[in-house]
Amino acid sequence: MRSLTIGRVLDIPIRINVSLLLFLPILVWLIAGQIELYADVVNAVSPTTVDAEVLTEGETPWIIGVVAAVGLFVGVLLHELGHSVTAMRYGIGIASITLWIFGGLARMEDLPEDWSIEFWVALAGPVTSVALAGICYLALFAIPSSAPAVLIFVVAWLAVINLTLAIFNMLPAFPMDGGRIFRALLARNRPYVEATAIAAKTGRFFGVAMVLVGVLNFAPLLALVGFFVYVAAGAESRVVTLRDLLRDVRADDLLQTDSSTVGTDTTVQDLLQRMFEDRRTGYPVLDANGRLAGLVSLGALRSVPPADRSTVTVADVMSRDPPTVSIETPAFDVLERLAETGSDRVVVLEDDRLVGTLDNEAIVAYIDLVQGIGPLPETETPDATPPDGYA
Template sequence: MRKFHLTTIWGIPIRVSLSLLIFLPVLAWLISSTAQIEVYAGIVSVLTGTQLDLARLQAGSTPWLVGGAAAIGLFASVALHELGHSYAAMRYGLETESITLWILGGLASFKTIPREWDREFWIAVAGPITSVLVGAVCYAALLLLPANATVVLFVVGWLAVTNIVLAVFNMLPAFPMDGGRVLRALLARNRPYASATRIAARIGTVFAVLFAVVGVLSFSPLLLLLALFIYGAATGESRTVALADLLEGLTVGDVARPATATIEASATVEELVDRMFADRTTEFTVTDGGDVVGVVTVQDFRALSKAEREADSVADLMETDLPRFEETVGAFDALVELDTGGSGAALVDGPSGTRVVSRQDFSSAMEMRRLIGNSGPF
């Protein structure tokens, strides 16, 4: 979904998702409802010892003013929560690429996720700690504000309560929420990181199912959306960590294969088809005067007619804008770049010349590591 740049703090771009811009008026409307104002006015009255004037809060356009200010304040609090994570990461020398505010809260995107349990622990708890501090500051302000500042008292009191609720909710062990990451960090103290991730992810999927059930029973679309997010993120990160674990210690040079199945760029597609049948392979490295220039697979010509196969050359079909890696690049980093760019293969440069690495090569390498263990390059 489209994102808009809001500001930059500590060199970290703060972005706002279109989903949040659409949701903010809805949230303001929900907060401004009579029932919400009555509930939170009662809570603020208990916190301050001063009875808030409900008639004043509900007069004219005041409910919309209260709802809008509270909604904006909430997402400002979420931004501070994510900055808390980012500050802790900076203390460990880790880079935060961006912070995105969206319909379900905020997401701090880190360049790398630390595998040291203590680092992940403190980065994860830094967000809820920040929310508690923001709630405490709002509560202190609540005690200092004059009793006749009804609207300001309500908004500040609402933010005090909501920040504490935000901190508590985020500490639920529903991976990849903060509590789930804390759980993984604690599990990783005495077991492999991949195993800790699998356990935390399974617990996260259980919470996702619970949120979905409650969302259906309470007719809450947000809880259903949260359930989908947790389920997708938990299973996705578990899979990513498993891949990284299988490729740990390997470079893309270890995975790449020699360019044995080659065909000249000037060859016709019909010649390519004949070679595929003869050599029993569906992928060829394309060369031009001995230099590797691309890759061609059976999918590249499957939709062509017989006349087109005879007229077109391999150069017309081959994939040429392939990523290039030095053979010393980590295998997992190369695989991530392939996935990000949507490429099926990449060229690998080294002292012995240019080779090709495909997704199938990564799959074969991971299967070998799974069978023989992660003792090192094979």
């Protein structure tokens, strides 16, 4: 789903996912419909007792629902800023913070593999939530007893909910904060990939448990969170394994170095025939001056009706802004670039000069090879080992 950028904090883009906009009215309704239940909890922590009957009169429940829901996601934003500020102190850039149906997500430009850095970055979020809970709790003693009951209720509710979220986030359900802390502790004395596999397996266990508890107790949101944890744990484990397999591999190690190109005036019919002869499904496109003009693939040619293939040219169907990388680009970064652009190949350049192309198939073939034979022993590794590189 799409996300809308609503501003920047500490030069970090803040985005709201469409899923949150769809979920907010439901959250408001849930809060408004359980005022009496929450009132018992609020009165247990607040020095000033609130009358539940006053809070349920007229439009008051809906006002409480709106203010509390907004306050909750302000707390989620501050939670993510806690992660972000700590990461920035370690030199890790933050691409964005997105608020969505399951809370928040601070997207880092590079996930730390140093266990101590991950530990403190992961811990910063729950610590921020606990601090918010403490601030709201202390505020209850500063608010006069004559203040509106709605204000006292919302502040007390935010104290309770922020503490609850902090405790919930500390569950070792990778990739939640507690799961990341768990992985960091595991990574102190074992390989990062192994630590991730153990944390992911634990995360999937908690995900299944959340789904079962949610279904048995008619708590659909908890079941959805459990499903997300289960899927995300497996996905991140696969990404970490993939990154490790491609650790010392660059674009120039895998690219197709032949200089096969096509011109912008080549017809679709001629190109299809050439693809059949070359057993290739994509080519860089050069203009009349020999400069890169785009990239054409079999998928684009398929959209041309057979009757028009002798008159439609490559210039009409090519991608005019193809994804490009340099020869030094790590192979894992190439995969990320392919995912971001939705393309099946990238053009590889050296000093703005076309060197070749690199597609998904070449990277997958290399991964299959490495997984089949395992990493080469140290003595068999070629001397010209490419430098390490990560996304």
